Amino acid sequence: MQSFVAEPDELEWPHSSQGNEEKRNLSLGGHVGFDSLPDQLVSKSVTQGFCFNILCVGETGIGKSTLMNTLFNTMFENEEASHYQNGVYLRPRTYDLQESNVHLKLTIVDTVGFGDQINKEDSYKPIVDYIDTQFENYLQEELKIKRSLFNYHDTRIHICLYFIAPTGHSLKSLDLVTMKKLDSKVNIIPIIAKADTISKSELHKFKIKIMSELVSNGVQIYQFPTDDEAVSEINASMNAHLPFAVVGSVEEVKVGNKTVRARQYPWGVVQVENESHCDFVKLREMLIRVNMEDLREQTHARHYELYRRCKLEEMGFKDTDPDSQPFSLQETYEAKRKEFLGDLQRKEEEMRQMFVNKVKETESELKEKERELHDKFEQLKRMHQEEKRKVEEKRRDLEEEMNAFNRKKVAAETLSLSQPLKKDKDKKK
Amino acid sequence: MDAIMLQEKLVERLLCPRVRTARQKEKQYVGFATLPNQVHRKSVKKGFDFTLMVAGESGMGKSTLVNSLFLTDLYKDRKLLNAEERINQTVEIIKHTVDIEEKGVKLKLTIVDTPGFGDAVNNNECWKPITDYIDQQFEQYFRDESGLNRKNIQDNRVHCCLYFIPPFGHGLRPVDVEFMKALHEKVNIIPLIAKADCLTPNEIKKLKDRIREEIDKFGIKVYQFPECDSDEDEEFKQLDKELKECTPFAVIGSNTVVEARGQRVRGRLYPWGIVEVENQSHCDFVKLRNMLIRSHMHDLKDVTCDVHYENYRAQCIQEMTSKLAQDNRMESPIPILPLSTPDAETEKLIKMKDEELKRMQEMLNKMQQQMHDKD
Numbered sequence: 120m121q122s123f124v125a126e127p128d129e130l131e132w133p134h135s136s137q138g139n140e141e142k143r144n145l146s147l148g149g150h151v152g153f154d155s156l157p158d159q160l161v162s163k164s165v166t167q168g169f170c171f172n173i174l175c176v177g178e179t180g181i182g183k184s185t186l187m188n189t190l191f192n193t194m195f196e197n198e199e200a201s202h203y204q205n206g207v208y209l210r211p212r213t214y215d216l217q218e219s220n221v222h223l224k225l226t227i228v229d230t231v232g233f234g235d236q237i238n239k240e241d242s243y244k245p246i247v248d249y250i251d252t253q254f255e256n257y258l259q260e261e262l263k264i265k266r267s268l269f270n271y272h273d274t275r276i277h278i279c280l281y282f283i284a285p286t287g288h289s290l291k292s293l294d295l296v297t298m299k300k301l302d303s304k305v306n307i308i309p310i311i312a313k314a315d316t317i318s319k320s321e322l323h324k325f326k327i328k329i330m331s332e333l334v335s336n337g338v339q340i341y342q343f344p345t346d347d348e349a350v351s352e353i354n355a356s357m358n359a360h361l362p363f364a365v366v367g368s369v370e371e372v373k374v375g376n377k378t379v380r381a382r383q384y385p386w387g388v389v390q391v392e393n394e395s396h397c398d399f400v401k402l403r404e405m406l407i408r409v410n411m412e413d414l415r416e417q418t419h420a421r422h423y424e425l426y427r428r429c430k431l432e433e434m435g436f437k438d439t440d441p442d443s444q445p446f447s448l449q450e451t452y453e454a455k456r457k458e459f460l461g462d463l464q465r466k467e468e469e470m471r472q473m474f475v476n477k478v479k480e481t482e483s484e485l486k487e488k489e490r491e492l493h494d495k496f497e498q499l500k501r502m503h504q505e506e507k508r509k510v511e512e513k514r515r516d517l518e519e520e521m522n523a524f525n526r527k528k529v530a531a532e533t534l535s536l537s538q539p540l541k542k543d544k545d546k547k548k
Numbered sequence: 549m550d551a552i553m554l555q556e557k558l559v560e561r562l563l564c565p566r567v568r569t570a571r572q573k574e575k576q577y578v579g580f581a582t583l584p585n586q587v588h589r590k591s592v593k594k595g596f597d598f599t600l601m602v603a604g605e606s607g608m609g610k611s612t613l614v615n616s617l618f619l620t621d622l623y624k625d626r627k628l629l630n631a632e633e634r635i636n637q638t639v640e641i642i643k644h645t646v647d648i649e650e651k652g653v654k655l656k657l658t659i660v661d662t663p664g665f666g667d668a669v670n671n672n673e674c675w676k677p678i679t680d681y682i683d684q685q686f687e688q689y690f691r692d693e694s695g696l697n698r699k700n701i702q703d704n705r706v707h708c709c710l711y712f713i714p715p716f717g718h719g720l721r722p723v724d725v726e727f728m729k730a731l732h733e734k735v736n737i738i739p740l741i742a743k744a745d746c747l748t749p750n751e752i753k754k755l756k757d758r759i760r761e762e763i764d765k766f767g768i769k770v771y772q773f774p775e776c777d778s779d780e781d782e783e784f785k786q787l788d789k790e791l792k793e794c795t796p797f798a799v800i801g802s803n804t805v806v807e808a809r810g811q812r813v814r815g816r817l818y819p820w821g822i823v824e825v826e827n828q829s830h831c832d833f834v835k836l837r838n839m840l841i842r843s844h845m846h847d848l849k850d851v852t853c854d855v856h857y858e859n860y861r862a863q864c865i866q867e868m869t870s871k872l873a874q875d876n877r878m879e880s881p882i883p884i885l886p887l888s889t890p891d892a893e894t895e896k897l898i899k900m901k902d903e904e905l906k907r908m909q910e911m912l913n914k915m916q917q918q919m920h921d922k923d
Contacts, residue, residue: 180717202721237723238670284716285746286607290631292669313716316746318816332631384748385829387821395819 168222170273171411172253174209174305175227176246176297177282178234181312186280186367187227189380189391190403191216194369195227204232207242209249211274226274234293243297250276250304254426275423277414278341278406279305282312283362287321289328298338304422306341306414308406309333314364314397315382315389322364329362343405344413357405363398366391552842595654597703598845601735602659603678603727604712605666606634608742613710613801614659616814616825617837620646621803622659629667639664639677660706666723675727682706682734686860705857708771708840708848709735712742713796719758720766728768734856736771736848738840739763744798744831745816745823752798759796770795773839774847791839797832800825 175183184197195214211228228249233242253275260271279301283294301307309329311317317325333340340361343354368391372381381390391399406414435455602610611623622644629637642661647654662678685704692701709731713724728737741747741755763770773792780788802825806815814825825833840848 178716179721182716199718202717202719235721237674237726238672240670284607284714285743286605288607288628292631292635292637292667295631296635296669313746315818315820316715316743318818336632382748384745384821384823386823387818389818389820 170224172226172276174276174279176230181282182367188369189367200231202235207232207245239293243300247300275418276305277418279307281307281309285311285313285316287317287325290332302339306417308341309362311362311364315366350409363402365399365402366397592653597656599658599706601706601709603662603665608712609801610712612803615803616801634667635669637664637668639674641681675730679730706735707852709737711737711739715741715743715747720762725766732769736851738771739796741796741798745800797836799833800831
């Protein structure tokens with residue numbers, strides 16, 4: 120038995136058959152070059168292209184399409200939606216955008232008809248179903264035998280922008296109900312739409328009211344991450360400005376000697392990119408320029424994993440069996456398969472049993488009927504016999520009568536023949 | 549607006565002694581031209597009353613607008629509900645009554661508020677409490693009118709309903725259409741576009757056209773301004789025409805006074821400018837106020853009395869007569885007209901008797917035949 124040195128020297132290799140599992144920090148003698156790893160990663164992802172999916176939830180006419188156009192500085196084609204849809208349906212549209220040499224595959228999902236119906240109790244269902252379907256599709260792809268994840272067009276929703284109507288009082292009941300259903304499935308950023316109808320003092324009160332309502336009802340909205348030093352400060356300050364009060368516009372107005380995107384009113388011009396007018400710039404910074412990648416990560420690492428776990432648990436998979444020994448997926452598969460086949464067999468047996476029972480039943484029914492018929496036949500036959508007998512009797516009676524009559528007739532005739540004179544003589548007497 | 553001024557001038561002239569003696573000298577002048585000012589005097593003494601209902605979703609600015617219209621603060625200690633409390637909210641009816649006076653004319657103003665309308669998640673039939681309230685007021689008036697002592701009837705009938713349409717959409721929403729259709733034959737509806745400071749002039753025009761179109765399409769009968777008399781002057785006719793083309797009015801309200809262009813006015817202060825509530829190029833508030841208070845208040849009351857209430861009354865009486873005929877009891881305190889239509893039951897009896905008669909007739913005929921044959 121060899122003895123180990125208590126504090127191994129840096130250059131000594133671990134000398135044991137069991138293996139020393141501690142990680143050790145080593146210092147390098149010169150420049151190796153693996154500090155280019157991030158750059159390799161970046162260039163690879165640039166060639167691959169990025170993919171981002173936005174879900175816009177809000178009532179008809181609240182400004183979802185206009186804000187998308189303003190954010191991405193382009194005109195996505197869009198018809199005005201009608202207020203008279205029977206229910207809510209989701210309309211995804213995918214666009215290919217390019218800036219510098221970075222390709223972005225952007226999918227914008229619109230909720231058409233949200234908030235228009237008189238009874239809005241089921242309005243959240245199509246949205247939740249859509250999000251779950253995207254997760255399901257990804258899960259299916261992951262579980263395939265022959266899979267191509269790197270090529271897969273990821274349609275999972277990375278961010279949900281929830282448009283709040285600028286009433287100035289508080290959230291609407293529909294907003295609260297919907298956000299509660301969505302907060303565990305997707306990153307939510309609430310924004311106040313058409314914010315040019317709220318004055319500064321009202322806006323401050325409104326924002327505080329909204330955030331307090333969200334907190335008191337336990338709605339988890341997306342918090343900008345503050346763990347990365349480079350962006351923690353700006354993210355922390357932005358977290359305090361939630362929900363962002365935005366104004367969208369694609370029309371250009373001349374202000375001073377510049378032409379800016381703005382809305383022109385008789386009493387003034389609301390500039391979209393002016394930070395004292397609205398929070399549009401903040402939203403763009405946070406959503407696109409700083410945290411887009413974090414949003415994708417959160418969707419994959421948190422929301423998708425939650426969905427996956429729930430789904431697999433539903434199917435009966437567990438990570439540990441009752442004895443707390445880790446299960447391998449293969450064993451679980453086998454066990455599941457056996458169970459399933461056993462189930463199938465049992466069902467087959469049941470059905471066969473049922474079939475046999477049914478056959479027996481019908482047989483006995485038939486027999487019963489046969490017997491009844493037979494009885495009836497016998498009865499009828501008997502009746503028939505009776506009748507026949509009666510008829511025979513009557514016939515015999517009739518014959519006898521006839522015979523008697525004939526005899527009498529013959530007798531009478533012979534009498535009258537043999538004594539016709541006598542009768543006359545008697546008569547003449 | 550001009551009519552009132554004319555009235556005042558006439559009163560002045562009459563009260564002035566010089567003119568009176570001059571008038572007495574004219575023999576051809578009878579004097580019933582003073583009737584209008586007699587009416588004026590009496591009505592000033594009696595005072596007016598007006599009931600206004602405001603309806604629309606929470607947060608549309610209804611209270612602010614009412615405060616701006618009547619330059620008072622009716623909603624001092626209001627408690628607004630949170631979102632979670634509103635999920636299953638039912639509609640309430642709250643009445644505020646104020647007595648206001650201007651130049652000797654007293655007005656008893658009642659504002660009927662409808663908090664909770666359209667706020668719940670399921671808004672099926674959320675207008676039912678409102679229609680029930682209006683019917684109740686009609687019923688109350690009906691009973692009072694048919695009662696024995698009619699001296700002090702209180703008129704609580706709703707004379708006008710301001711309906712606030714949100715400016716965030718593309719036109720009318722299903723709940724707006726259903727509400728207006730449920731109420732258009734019970735009360736004068738004036739639709740308004742609320743919070744119009746979120747729409748540019750182009751957008752306002754588009755939205756107004758769209759709403760007018762949809763009102764026609766769905767057959768909603770909103771309050772129509774009465775036609776001008778043909779002998780009114782051109783200016784009046786022009787104003788009237790403009791007024792009609794401006795509906796539905798796009799309004800903005802404000803509880804605060806701001807400084808604009810050197811004056812203190814009611815308005816809303818934004819970083820990009822100041823919206824003045826009474827500036828005609830900013831919104832239609834002035835038009836609404838003139839129409840509602842200065843020129844058409846009495847017409848609204850008349851239409852309520854002559855059209856909506858009469859419809860209700862006729863319907864009520866019809867229901868009562870048919871119901872009484874079924875019950876065959878005369879217990880109602882209100883005299884009923886004699887029945888002119890035969891009852892279904894008596895008709896049936898008559899039919900049965902007819903048939904019996906026919907049968908007996910046939911039997912008689914048969915017997916006669918038999919007897920005839922036998923002979």
